[in-house]
Amino acid sequence: MPDAFVLERLNQSITPGVEPDAGLKQQRVYVLPSRQGIFFSCLLLTMLLGAINYNNNMAFMLTFLLASLFLVALIHTYRNLRGLVIRGVMPEPVFAGDPARFRLILDNHGAQQRLGIQIQARRTGAEGLPAPIVTDVPADHWTEVELAILPTRRGRLILPGVTLFTSYPLGLFRAWASFDPGLHCIIYPRPIGALPLPPGQAGGAQCDVGVDNGNHDFSGFRRYYPGDSIRNIAWKAVAREQPLLIKRFDGSGDQELTLSWDDPGLQALSLEEKLSQLCRWLLDADRSGRRYSLVLPAEYSSARGHGPAHREACLKALALFGIAHDRK
Amino acid sequence: MTESKPAQQLEKQEIYWLTAGVGMSILPHALHTPVWLILCPFLLIAWRLGCAVRGWPLPASGNLGLRAICIILMFAGVISIHAYYQTLVGRDAGTALLLLLTGFKILETHVDRDFYISTFLGLFIIITNFFYSQTLLTAAYMMITLLIIIAGLISFNDRKHTLKTGERITMAVQLLCQALPVMLILFLLFPRINGPLWGMPDDAIRGLTGVDDVMTPGSISRLIQSNDIAFRVEFEDADAPPKSSLYWRGPVLTYMDGRAWRRRLTNLDPPARLQESADSIAYTITLEATNQRWLYTLEMPSTIPDRAMLADAHQVITRKPVKNRFRYAALSTQDYRLASSGPRELQRSLQMFRGFHPKTRALAEQWAREASTPAEVIARALRWFTEERFIYTLSPPALPGDPVDDFLFDTRQGFCEHYASAFAVIMRAAGIPARVVTGYQGGSYNPIGDYFIVYQRNAHAWTEVWLAEEGWVRIDPTTAVSPARVEQGIENALPNAVFDLPMVFSGNEFTRSLWRNLHNTWDNINNQWNQWVISYGPQRQDSLFKKIGLKRQELTKLILGIVGTVALMLAVISFGLFRHYRGARDPSRQLYDRFCRKLAKRGIRRLPHEGPMDFSRRAGRKLKRYDGRIAEITRLYIEARYGSKTDKLTELKTCVKRFRPAAS
Structure with missing residues (x-):
């Protein structure tokens, strides 16, 4: 921040x-x-x-x-x-x-x-x-x-x-x-997009965190943040007039993600849609607690990392992609 | 810059202020406006208030039916006003129209624009009140009204409604007080001109009471009921003439048509010569507006006021009717011999209509035959009034027939105009030139202001007869009937008529004298107000200009003077306001700011986010030599400002004073 x-x-x-x-x-x-x-x-x-x-x-x-x-x-x-x-x-x-x-x-x-x-x-x-x-x-x-x-x-x-x-x-x-x-x-770009997270790399099984595919253990609730997938919202809690909550599932370990502009899944999308989808992935990846890196053409390529500072840096790169150069 | 403001809706309390202020400005019009007309705006205001308090429907809120009714009502009102006044312009009809339209404007007030227009209409109504009354009381009342209206503006612009009611009034008072000096300058120096710009509508001076230049039976006794003031007199010498010789000469009536006495309208003869004695009486008269041309002077005027002239029968007249309060100085002498302006004047003073007053003529001709000199005829006529039980009364019986004959031989009850008229007719019938003089007699002395007040009730009529050796001689036949009228004044001559003495004060002598004192004090205040405020005009302004070395003709210099003075006044006010803004901070903070300014001069500026401690450390690093002193001052400041040690303040003061960082 x-x-x-x-x-x-x-x-x-x-x-x-x-x-x-x-x-x-x-x-x-x-x-x-x-x-x-x-x-x-x-x-x-x-x-x-x-x-x-x-x-x-x-x-x-x-x-x-x-x-x-x-x-x-x-x-x-x-x-x-x-x-x-x-x-x-x-x-x-x-x-x-x-x-x-x-x-x-x-x-x-x-x-x-x-x-x-x-x-x-x-x-x-x-x-x-x-x-x-x-x-x-x-x-x-x-x-x-x-x-x-x-x-x-x-x-x-x-x-x-x-x-x-x-x-x-x-x-x-x-x-x-x-x-x-x-x-x-x-x-930041609006975090929308329906594509699943790209597959993880390096040691560890693939896991679509954020999607309850039945293979993972439910590990608790946390607050909803803009950009969370609506599929993970605890609708029962909403029905009880509680604030929006997100169901969390334990993944199967430490996977590393590369969120790349050149991801084959993004080829069909327009520039803004691509950024929105990347933003969506980024938030999902961050929420799952995995290490991830963001790769944008020519301009930006982050190291792998996690945590709030890493997230903000990546989001900022998405926000300013293709626009005036950051003066800072 | 772009100005795009969404319409601001009015809140309840803004409606309260607005309706209170405008209502107060309308209220005094009830004194001279028909009831239905004054009720219109008040009903409309009540409707608007009802809407604010109870949520009554408003015609403006898209309610077409109500809107139509409103428009019909408004047209009906305008037509009624036209029917009543026969016009829509002029003072009375114009004011009536303004009141009506203001009522409707208030009714439809619901956004900021309407609010301002209604408020300004209220201000305009205040000024229309002054066209009817300019007394001190009116001024005070209007000042309060203005205060309410301004408080309304303040509460409207205090968008968050932070101020309490009292604070709004205080703010309004503050604004008005700050506005007073500039107002005074403009009032005194704004070049005044004589006369109206486009002609004053006639109704602006309607309803004035006073002596007229036509005298019929009953025309003067009508005035006796009036407590209005005719004029006030200040005598220059300490001892004024006795009341019995205070005859204030007004129109001289020479033409008798059998019933009424009239003034000659043409004025071809040269004024009569006046032989006067050396001792003259100097005095100044402040005449209320009469809308007539003559000025009242003490008999006989020897030096007439500036801008006035003498007409043939030694009447003082002005070129234009007196439409505003008018102040003039004159000299009079009580020991005089007034000559005739010529044989034609004497001839006219014998004029009588043939066929009128046969009994009176017969009697007068008999007296003339029996007497050897005119003086004997006069004495006999006066004796006759005394001996034949004539009664001096305010309510004489009506005289539908020949007014002189019926009065002299039948009713024998009359007021001064009856006696003056009858006496003059007797004299003319007996071959002695005679004429009627109208004006005022007597006056009430006001010891508090040392001046005389002559009321309308002092109106009087007397006669002048021509005696070849003595010239025109004043004969007051009323004195023969009621000596008290002239010697003690009208108040004592007619004990049954109670003059402006409220019932509560009429109990005994003490309360009566208390009332007289109160009355005199109040009249004195009003007199001062009239003298200094209301009658300030071009003449007074000229003498003021003379004193301060300005001239009306030098317009550039005058404008520069006004602008300069106003600017100076505003500068003083601003200085007061902005000094307040600087000075009211915490004293320790002031000292600390001073310390910071000293450092800033050396290039070390305290950043806004920097606390005193951080700043002290940073400044100490930069100015190594003064490290200790900076830390000391900072410590003292913190103790004085945040600690309970107020005694540190003096110490801080000396430290800051001595702190003189040299350039590093």
Whole structure:
């Protein structure tokens, strides 16, 4: 599992002498009248004309009070966003079809609580824009928000940047700040495919772990993970309204698997189907506790291994196969 | 940036705030709007509230039947308003229309856009209230209404509804207080102009009471019921003239059609000459709006206000009707000789319609024959009023026939206009030029503000007769019947009429004087409000500009001045707000931040994930020379911030202050 690490976006562009906690720098917060604000100023103009025509001092006073309130609202709306520090947390990889969850930490160093802060991911290509998330940040506290984006395909899902905006307190102004947290999420291929695991190699009998073919001893249950074969789900447990469980069977020993792109069984499949099938095999192999290696053309070939780190490395290779080079 | 916001649905409490604020802004209109009209918006608001609380059906929720009913109701309302006012524009009908449409808008409010429109309509209704009343009380009430409306906006934008009700109000108060200084600047400096932009609709000044330029029997006694203020007077000298000589000259009526006295409408004659004595009385009058052209002055005005002129019978008039409260200064003299403006004036002052008042004429002609001088006729007429048991009353019997004859020989009960009219007719019949002067007499002294209040109930009518040696002489026939009217004021002359004295205060002298004091204090506050806030206009602004070295003509300079001052004010407010943002942190954290900034200047920056201990170790490695001091400060900071040793704070402060890492 890759380390979840904290990013401080501003550290990248910081100039000496500026406090690292400077947060959203002042010039980055923009304020403009909202649609209501523009409507409000038209209203003010009408009021002013009325006040002049009737020469009514109370009407003048109200008009000027509202105009002044308009300006004060600008300061407050700006302040509501200024100095807010955002940190992004690198998300854990997900399988295609599951939402990628980008966690952002909004840190408020001020003594003023910030209300009605809205966060929205910027538009990413064809995907629809998720509704903004509304949150408050209490004084001297931080809040965590999670932006869930549904990936459409495997690969690297880059969070295109987020916009924070607020119209608190009066809704007459809208302050916003765009922010690129530099986060991305690795999207593994969707683990689907009906082909059985390729035969094992080296000492040990062949065994289709994951398929209850009647030759193996039942050894217990474990939690369901995405990608598990539905044939091994303990349906009786599901009927008892227990969580999804997987039946485990003891294989007949230490077999080693090579999951290869060039596997004859995969020849008929398209590229994405191949990756999905490999992913399926990989998960099955990992679950059975056997050592396995992944062989991809030209790009990647892992040593034999097992365990979470090995699995993640192999999955990542599948996710990024044929896409931009991993910068790391 | 792209703006794509899904419509935000309203929650219950937002509806509460909205309906409370808009309802409060509508309520004062009940004072001058027909009941059915004021009920409309309130019923619609109640419908909306019922929907929020009880889930009543709303016309907007796809319910076509209800929607149709609503549209029919709305048209019916608009037609009713048109039927009632005969128009849909102008102050009254326009306000009525606004109230109705606001009601319907609130009814259909269910997403954010409607919420803002309804709120803004509420703000607009507040301003329409000011076209009816600008008193201090109205202003205070509207301020509270504004507060509620703003609190409503705050609760709408506090999307998570974190704030409690009290906090919302506090926030609204804070915003309004911060808005006050800029408002004041704009109010004082925004260039004011004289006169309306496109003409004030007539109904804006309808319903004003006051002395008219037509006097019929009953026209002045109608005013006596009114507690409205006609004007307020401040005398420059400490001792004001006695009440009995406070005759406030208004329209002079010379034309009698047998029943009513009227003013001459054409003004061709030059004003009459006034011989005055040296000692003049200086005073300032704040006249309430009258929508008439004449200004009231103490008899006899010797120096008239700026922008006013003298008409023939020594009446002071302005060029335009007084549509707003108007403040003017004048000089008067009580020892004067008013000449005639010419023989034609005297001729007109003898005018009578043939065939009217036969009995009166006969009597007057008899007196004229028996007397040797006009003064004797005058004395005899006044004596007659005293001796023949004339009664001074507010409710005289109606005079359907010849008003002068019936009054003098039949009913003998009348009010000042009856006496003035009858006396002038007697004088004319006897060959003495005479005319009726209307205006006010007396006034109530307000010791708290040191000024006189002249109420509408002080309205009075008296006469002027022409004596060849003395000029026009004031004769007040009412004094012959009821000397108390002039000497002690209308309140004492008519004991049965209770003037603005609530029942609870009428018990004894103490409560009555308590009431008088309260009343005077309240009127003084209102007077100050009127003087300083309501009557601030182009003239006052000019004198303010003069004081601060600005000129109305230098528009660029003026605009720069306004913008500069407003910017300065906003800068001060922002400074206050952002200083708060910086300063309220934990004091030890502030000191530690200062220490971190000092290190950052030397290129050692604390990373966000780095705790103080880790940072201390890393900084110590980099700045070997200061290793010990860095560790010391870090230890003190941890103890001061996380430990219970608050006394470490001062120590930390000195350490951080002394910490001056040199560049390595």
